[in-house]
Structures are given as C-alpha cells and as structure tokens.
Amino acid sequence: MFPNKKVQKMIGSKVQVEMKGDLHLLEGTLSSADDYMNLHLVDTVEIANGERLRSLGSVVLRGNNIILVIPMEE
Amino acid sequence: MFPNKKVQKMIGSKVQVEMKGDLHLLEGTLSSADDYMNLHLVDTVEIANGERLRSLGSVVLRGNNIILVIPMEE
Amino acid sequence: MFPNKKVQKMIGSKVQVEMKGDLHLLEGTLSSADDYMNLHLVDTVEIANGERLRSLGSVVLRGNNIILVIPMEE
Amino acid sequence: MFPNKKVQKMIGSKVQVEMKGDLHLLEGTLSSADDYMNLHLVDTVEIANGERLRSLGSVVLRGNNIILVIPMEE
Amino acid sequence: MFPNKKVQKMIGSKVQVEMKGDLHLLEGTLSSADDYMNLHLVDTVEIANGERLRSLGSVVLRGNNIILVIPMEE
Amino acid sequence: MFPNKKVQKMIGSKVQVEMKGDLHLLEGTLSSADDYMNLHLVDTVEIANGERLRSLGSVVLRGNNIILVIPMEE
Secondary structure, eight states: OOHHHHHHTTTTSEEEEEESSSOOEEEEEEEEEOTTOOEEEEEEEEEETTEEEEEEEEEEEOGGGEEEEEESOO | OOHHHHHHTTTTSEEEEEESSSOOEEEEEEEEEOTTOOEEEEEEEEEETTEEEEEEEEEEEOGGGEEEEEESOO | OOHHHHHHTTTTSEEEEEESSSOOEEEEEEEEEOTTOOEEEEEEEEEETTEEEEEEEEEEEOGGGEEEEEESOO | OOHHHHHHTTTTSEEEEEESSSOOEEEEEEEEEOTTOOEEEEEEEEEETTEEEEEEEEEEEOGGGEEEEEESOO | OOHHHHHHTTTTSEEEEEESSSOOEEEEEEEEEOTTOOEEEEEEEEEETTEEEEEEEEEEEOGGGEEEEEESOO | OOHHHHHHTTTTSEEEEEESSSOOEEEEEEEEEOTTOOEEEEEEEEEETTEEEEEEEEEEEOGGGEEEEEESOO
16 A cells, blocks of 8 residues: 555544654644645644643644654554 | 645634744734645734744745644634 | 735845745845745845845745745835 | 665565654665655664664655665665 | 746856755856756855865755855856 | 756766765765656765765665765766
C-alpha cells in the first residue's frame, strides 16, 4: 500500500504527527487527508515528554511540513 | 471534508497560524485562501505567550511555510 | 481576492518581506511577482529593529522561502 | 537506475533514513515508497550514536523532509 | 519582467546568491538558470564579512534552497 | 547547459554535495540523477574539515534538500 494510502486508512483513528518547527508531537484523531498529506486533525493535543502540553482542538496541518505520521491504533 | 476545504470554510472568521521561521503565532481574520494554502489575513497580530506582540495588519502568507492553521470560531 | 492576486496588486508599491534564513526583514518596491510568489524588488534595504542595516538594491526572492509579504501602502 | 527506482528496489529490506528536524536516524523495513519518496516503514526504531533510542513501529515519512536513504542490505 | 526572466538576464554576469543552510554568501558568474531557479555558477567564491572565505569553482545550486539572487553588474 | 544537464554530465565521476540538516559535506561517485536533482551516490563518505568522518556507502539523496553540487573532476 502506497504511503499516502496508508495515511488515508488512518482516517477516523488516532495518530501522532511530528511537524517541522518548534512544536512538539501532536496527537489527535485524523479527520481527513489529501494526496499532499495535508491533514485535518480534531481533538488535537500537543505532547512533550509523554505529557499533554496544551490542547489545540481542530487543526489543519500543511503536508510539506510534516516529518512523519504514526498510527496509534494498529 | 479535505484539509484545504476546511481552510476555505474559515474565510471570514478568525484563525491562528503557526509559521516556519522566527515569527510567533499569528492571529487574524482569514480574507482568502488558495489550493496551496497561501493565505491572506487582515487585522493580523503577532502573539507571544498569549500577549499581543505587534500589529501586522494585512499580510500574505506563503502556504508551504505554514505549519498549521487553527480555526478560532467553531 | 486570492493571496497571489493580492501580491500582484502590490506591484509598484512598497512592501516588507520576511524570508527564511538569517536575513532580517526586507523592504523595497515590488517590481514583479509570479504565481509562485517569486518576487523582484528594487531599492531593497534590510531592516533590523526598525533601522536600515544594509542596502541590497535589486534582488530576486525565491517564492518558497518567503514567509510573508506585507503591503506598506494601503 | 534513477534514484527513485533505487529506493523502490529497497522495498522489503532494511533501510536507514535521515530526516529533517530533531529526529535522529530512523531504521526500519521499507514497506512502500512512491515517486515523491514518501516512505512507509515498519518495525522502525530511532537510533542515536549507534544505540536504539525508541521504538516507533509503523511510520509514514513525508518525502520532501527526507535528507537521505541508505540501504542496509546490499 | 517576471522574477525568473530577471534571473535569466543575469546569465554571463556576476551575481551574489544567499542560500539556506550554513553557507555564507556565494559570489560567481551565472552560467545558466532554469525555471525553478536552479543555477549553475562558475568561478564561485564563498564570502563572509566582505572577505573571500574559500573558492568553490563550478557549482550547481538547487533553486528551492536559494533565498535571494542579487545582480552585481547593473 | 541547464543546471540539471550540468548535473547529468557529472554521472560516473566524483562530486561533493552539501545537504540541508546536520550532515557535513558528502563526497561520492554520482551513479544517477533525475530532473528533481534526486541523486544516487556510491562510495559516499561524509567529510568534515577536510577529513573523512564516516563512510556511508550507497545513498539516495532527496533533491529538494540539496543545497549545492560541486563536480570534482573538471
């Protein structure tokens, strides 16, 4: 399965996303994803050292600034 | 709804945008957005630690340098 | 008006541009812009803390490394 | 063989991947790869100074944030 | 004149190029340029604080990592 | 000769490549290159301050993260 399809299959379940920049790990439910790996997450929280840092709610992530996506429910 | 459509739906309302580079969080009213997530914000302010840092007014943001977009009125 | 069109409308007037990398804010007259937001500025100066740092004259800016563009004459 | 085809040929075998950002070297089995060099790795571990730092399991890597890919079984 | 055409017109003359990454300013004669602003420079030197740091000779620069191009002979 | 063609002509000979990220200069024999400047190098070594730092062997480099390519045999 191509990497993009792998991400599509995570829709509706929880994912962790590492972004470029100063943000820590994001954790949320993947609501949608397109071919550029732009993602819409809901119930998103920022995690540092295993602890909830802050709640971000609904966020749209720009695909080219995503380092990696980890499925949390496999 | 695809991530880009999600952003389109925020037009006319307030958003927070995290950019690459040294800028802090930007907050403004989304005036327009295209498929590359290039954004035009008006009444934009730069926010640090929950405080207004400086007023930027009307700004055009290059989509590939956007980390994430958060709707403030859902 | 789409973000790119917004930039097109700034041609002939003064703009501020924040770039990625170590440069400070650039200020100059926008001479041309294309759909990728590549920009040609003339009479460009680099600004730090509100002071002219150095004069760059005519410069071509690569669009994907632009963080944001601010019109100075609205 | 073009670089992308070289990566395609690594599918099913172990690779090391250097990403942008703060991550150390990733090591895992390449499950799939597309033309943008988006990669799906399984049994992924993060390596620092030759030691396993943490286990990441199944991860999707965004191609444009990959610095380099090293085949481990040639 | 579009920014890319502006760069095309610099072919055969001296330019300064600011790149992303740790390099200082590059100075050389522009040998060729394409629509992505990939550049081929010859007689290239790296400049720091107005002094020649090292000689690089013939170099190919990846367009997306160019911050700006300055013509030196206008 | 366009920059990409210049790189194509280096196939089979030694090149130095400066990448984004924490890597030092890479030196190796260019095995293949595509239009995005994705490169496949063999017999690759990482160089710091003119000394071999470590041997990487066969590596695929993602084109958009290449800063510059220097031919070593002209």
